[in-house]
Amino acid sequence: MSAESIEPPSAIRPAASPLSHHPSTESLAAYALGDCSPGTALLIVQHIALCPKCAGAVQSMGASAPAAWVAPAGDDWRTLCPGVEISPVRDVSGLGELVVQIRADPGARLPGSMARRMDELVILAGGFTHQGHAASVGDLWAPGLDQQRELVANKEAGFYGLFTTSDEAWDDELNA
Ligand SMILES: [Zn+2]
Numbered sequence: 001m002s003a004e005s006i007e008p009p010s011a012i013r014p015a016a017s018p019l020s021h022h023p024s025t026e027s028l029a030a031y032a033l034g035d036c037s038p039g040t041a042l043l044i045v046q047h048i049a050l051c052p053k054c055a056g057a058v059q060s061m062g063a064s065a066p067a068a069w070v071a072p073a074g075d076d077w078r079t080l081c082p083g084v085e086i087s088p089v090r091d092v093s094g095l096g097e098l099v100v101q102i103r104a105d106p107g108a109r110l111p112g113s114m115a116r117r118m119d120e121l122v123i124l125a126g127g128f129t130h131q132g133h134a135a136s137v138g139d140l141w142a143p144g145l146d147q148q149r150e151l152v153a154n155k156e157a158g159f160y161g162l163f164t165t166s167d168e169a170w171d172d173e174l175n176a
Helices: 025-032 038-050 052-060 168-175
Strands: 078-081 084-088 098-104 120-130 133-136 151-153 159-165
Touching: 025 038, 025 052, 038 052, 038 098, 038 120, 038 159, 078 168, 084 168, 098 120, 098 168
Parallel strands: none
Antiparallel strands: 078 084, 084 098, 098 159, 120 133, 120 151, 120 159
């Protein structure tokens, strides 16, 4: 990683424009009921802290406002591919689930084969483009099973985010 590697933000900043990637209504309802996994709940909290639309939706379902966001601890970073590093977030995930921090240098490319192995990714700094679509701070992005194309990190800012996964192969990579 270069000297200007992107770092986890010390505080979240509101998105500059309306977000384009939101949790599904089903996911928000499960969150409001306390019926989703701890890792998924963590990502949804990050999203609704930045998304008035989804915050209003969960409040209308009777859920209280989420706690203030705290940067995950841990500096156990390892290289995933050139310009991209990952670090596990300990003690926040449920059974069979991993929560992982990811950071990418400006312009770094994450192959589709790796992006496909994430369940959901929330962007907390910078952004990326994917098949011509931009995703930026606050967006909660799910790759889908047909994910083939690479993610390209923002050319000025790179990106930092959190993803959840149930793919046990990440466990091998994070504990190697
Ligand atoms: Zn939203």
